Amino acid sequence: MSRVLTLIGAGSAVFTRGLLADLIGADDLGDWQIRLVDVDPVALDVATRLAKAMVEARGSSIDVISSTDRRQVLPGSDFIVTCVGVGGRPAWQLDHEIVQKHGVYQPVGDSIMPGGISRLLRTTPVLVEIAHDIAELAPDAFFFNYSNPMTANVQAIHQETGLDVVGLCHGMHHIQRELAQLIDAPFERTSTLYAGINHLTFIYDFRLDGQDAWPLVRERVRRELAEAPDPADIGNIFYDTPTAWHNPFGWELFERYGAFAAAGDRHITEFFPERFANGDYYGKKLGIDAFSLPEILEWGENRYQGMRRQALGDEPLDQSIFDRSGGEQEQLIAIIRSITFDSREMFSCNVINNGLVPGLPNGAAVEIPGVATARGIRPISVPDLGRPLTAILDRRLSSVSIAVEAALRGDRGLVVEAMIADGAVTDADAAAALADDLIAAQSHHLPRFAS
Numbered sequence: 498m499s500r501v502l503t504l505i506g507a508g509s510a511v512f513t514r515g516l517l518a519d520l521i522g523a524d525d526l527g528d529w530q531i532r533l534v535d536v537d538p539v540a541l542d543v544a545t546r547l548a549k550a551m552v553e554a555r556g557s558s559i560d561v562i563s564s565t566d567r568r569q570v571l572p573g574s575d576f577i578v579t580c581v582g583v584g585g586r587p588a589w590q591l592d593h594e595i596v597q598k599h600g601v602y603q604p605v606g607d608s609i610m611p612g613g614i615s616r617l618l619r620t621t622p623v624l625v626e627i628a629h630d631i632a633e634l635a636p637d638a639f640f641f642n643y644s645n646p647m648t649a650n651v652q653a654i655h656q657e658t659g660l661d662v663v664g665l666c667h668g669m670h671h672i673q674r675e676l677a678q679l680i681d682a683p684f685e686r687t688s689t690l691y692a693g694i695n696h697l698t699f700i701y702d703f704r705l706d707g708q709d710a711w712p713l714v715r716e717r718v719r720r721e722l723a724e725a726p727d728p729a730d731i732g733n734i735f736y737d738t739p740t741a742w743h744n745p746f747g748w749e750l751f752e753r754y755g756a757f758a759a760a761g762d763r764h765i766t767e768f769f770p771e772r773f774a775n776g777d778y779y780g781k782k783l784g785i786d787a788f789s790l791p792e793i794l795e796w797g798e799n800r801y802q803g804m805r806r807q808a809l810g811d812e813p814l815d816q817s818i819f820d821r822s823g824g825e826q827e828q829l830i831a832i833i834r835s836i837t838f839d840s841r842e843m844f845s846c847n848v849i850n851n852g853l854v855p856g857l858p859n860g861a862a863v864e865i866p867g868v869a870t871a872r873g874i875r876p877i878s879v880p881d882l883g884r885p886l887t888a889i890l891d892r893r894l895s896s897v898s899i900a901v902e903a904a905l906r907g908d909r910g911l912v913v914e915a916m917i918a919d920g921a922v923t924d925a926d927a928a929a930a931l932a933d934d935l936i937a938a939q940s941h942h943l944p945r946f947a948s
Contacts, residue, residue, distance in 0.1 A: 499528040499560065502833075503574040503635075505567055505627055506581035506644065507533035508540025511800055516578075517548050518818050519830040521557045526830075526837060532570040533563040541565060547808035554814050567627065571634040576833060579627060580643040583619040584942050586794050591938055592616065593790045599931045601921050602776025603767055604732075604788035607645040608696045609893065610767050610921040614900050615935040617649045618912065619942035621904045628654040628662065639836065639873055641665050641829065647695035647847050648894070651862035653901045655849045663874045664847025664862065665828055666695055668760025675739040676703055676757065680713040691756075691865070692854050692879040692886075694893060695847050696764035698864040699886050701756035711755070717741070718748050731779050732787025734763065745779055746772070754886055763788040768893055770921035835869035843868050848876045855880055856887035861894045896920075907945025909936060 502520075507513045513533065520529060533548065535541035545563040552559050564570050571577070582589075592612040596603055599611070606612025624644055631640060640662045644650050651664040669691065677684040682705050690702035703710045721741035730742040741748050744762040746769075751757045758765045766773055766783060773783060781787035806812040828844050835842040846867035853876055854863050867874040896918035903911030909932065916928040936946055 499530045500526075500575045501530045501532060501573055502576040502578065503532040503534060503567075503570055503638075505534045505577065505579045507544045507563070508535035508537045509544075509580050509582060511797070511804070512580045512643065513544045514547060514551070514804055514818055516829065517551050517559070518820075520559065521551060521555050522819065523830050523834065526834060528558055528560075530560040530562065532574070533561065534565070534567045534570060535563075536565055538565055543805050543808045547804055550808065550814050551818070554816070555819065568630055568634060571630055571638075574635045574638045577631055577635060577638045577640045578643065578829065579624060579641070581620065581623060581627070582644065583616075583623050584939065586797060588619065588939060588942060589616070590791070590794055592935065593784065595934050595938055596931065597784065599922070599927065599934070600775070601770075601931070602773070602783040602785070604763050604783045604790060605696075605767060606784075606790065608648065608764065608767065609646070609896070610770060610919055611916055611931055611935065613646050613767070614896075614912065614915055614919065615939060617646045617897075617900050618904045618936070618946075619939055620644060620646070621649050621653045621901060622945060624650045625653050625657045625905065628658045628660055632658045632660055636660075639663075639833075641832075642847075645695075646897075647864075648862045649897050649901050649904075651847050651849065652860065652897065653905065655862075656860060656901070657905070661849075661873065663867070664695065664864075665832075666760070666845070666847065666864070667828065668696060668764065669698055669845035669864065670828060672700065672757070672759035672761060675761075676700070676710075676714065678739055679717055680705060680710055682710075690879065690881075691759070691845070692882045693758070693864050694862065694890055694897075695864050696760050697768045697890065697893065698759045698845070699754070699756035699882065700759060701754075701882060701886070703757075714757075718751070722748060726779075728780075732762075732781050732783075732789075734788055734793060754883070756886060768889075770919075832869045832874075836871060836873065839871040841868050841870055843877075844874075846874050846876060848874065853878050854882060854887070854890075856882075856884070857891055858894060858898075861898070863890075904945070907943070907947075909933075909946060912936065 548561045592615045596611045603612045642664045647664045654662045677687045688704045689700050691700040693699050718741040726742040746762045776783040778787045784790045847864045850863045867876040896915050900915035912932045913929045922928040
């Protein structure tokens with residue numbers, strides 16, 4: 498009997514393509530029915546055509562169906578994955594432009610600071626609505642979320658529905674691999690301990706064959722940072738071989754706290770807005786020539802258009818997509834395999850804190866190690882993060898909780914308070930003006946704020 502995986506937000510064809518490629522190659526997991534869901538029928542049609550072309554190209558037995566009505570396909574789901582991005586790249590670009598007009602420079606804007614709060618306002622209520630349907634129609638399914646802002650979404654889903662949603666992000670996995678590259682060691686021989694919140698997770702223990710590997714890291718990082726950087730390394734999003742100058746702020750934090758922060762400078766700079774006033778970052782400007790957001794949006798659009806042409810038959814299917822993609826979905830098949838065979842492998846997971854990280858509020862979402870078992874993800878308690886790092890994380894979580902309440906209630910005043918608590922804008926009038934501009938610009942995605 499086929500197992501059922503329902504993907505909500507399948508119009509994100511990049512994610513859908515990566516998931517199908519991985520699943521097609523996972524012969525040991527048996528037969529599958531993949532149910533693709535998206536509210537945009539055009540985007541859904543592209544994703545569905547592409548998925549079916551991939552299945553046909555490899556002679557796979559995977560059954561692909563699609564629907565714009567999630568309630569129609571949720572019953573009987575064994576695994577449910579959400580990768581919803583309300584407003585897509587246009588809304589993301591709009592956030593970026595508005596916050597810059599107000600003097601705020603963000604390299605990403607998907608988690609925190611005003612751009613992250615704006616994304617939260619339009620995305621979190623939709624995820625909660627989806628979760629209510631899951632609780633009603635498929636309460637026993639394993640539920641994984643990829644949608645950002647991850648911390649807010651996981652917290653809100655559990656808070657409003659009680660579901661044990663698990664948030665997944667490839668950022669931690671990539672940084673773990675980069676640390677292994679820095680000491681020229683196979684990833685499989687290294688291990689880590691870590692705790693934090695999505696996009697600000699501190700790896701405080703790093704080992705090679707069971708031995709402390711931080712001395713090896715320090716030697717290389719200090720040597721590289723003592724040399725003048727290649728300007729191309731500063732704020733570069735795309736690289737194959739990491740150097741210390743790809744994440745100079747992360748290594749500055751490492752020298753201070755003895756822990757390296759995932760997911761690298763592109764994300765972690767946003768959690769320290771006071772450190773990067775006016776967006777100044779090692780001689781460049783955040784979001785412009787350092788981790789350029791327009792560049793990443795253009796890259797994403799070009800990838801999508803290429804997949805669209807393949808889906809519609811205007812170009813031949815790119816056979817290289819069946820290689821291990823390393824995309825956002827890369828942990829998912831390994832987790833499903835560990836659940837299926839109860840092999841109890843460990844993964845980085847965003848789950849609800851209930852004493853797992855002492856010093857952080859219960860009910861908040863934390864990113865920590867979790868073991869994938871036949872009963873689902875079992876997170877591991879992480880008691881040894883230390884007070885200074887715990888204090889940094891606790892401060893960041895305060896604005897998330899206020900923003901979640903603002904989003905669910907449609908409360909403009911709380912949006913302003915969330916921005917002030919976030920710290921990127923400290924003047925109340927400036928925060929109010931920015932909040933009003935973002936709400937007005939994204940109003941068609943914010944029905945709770947209509948009044």
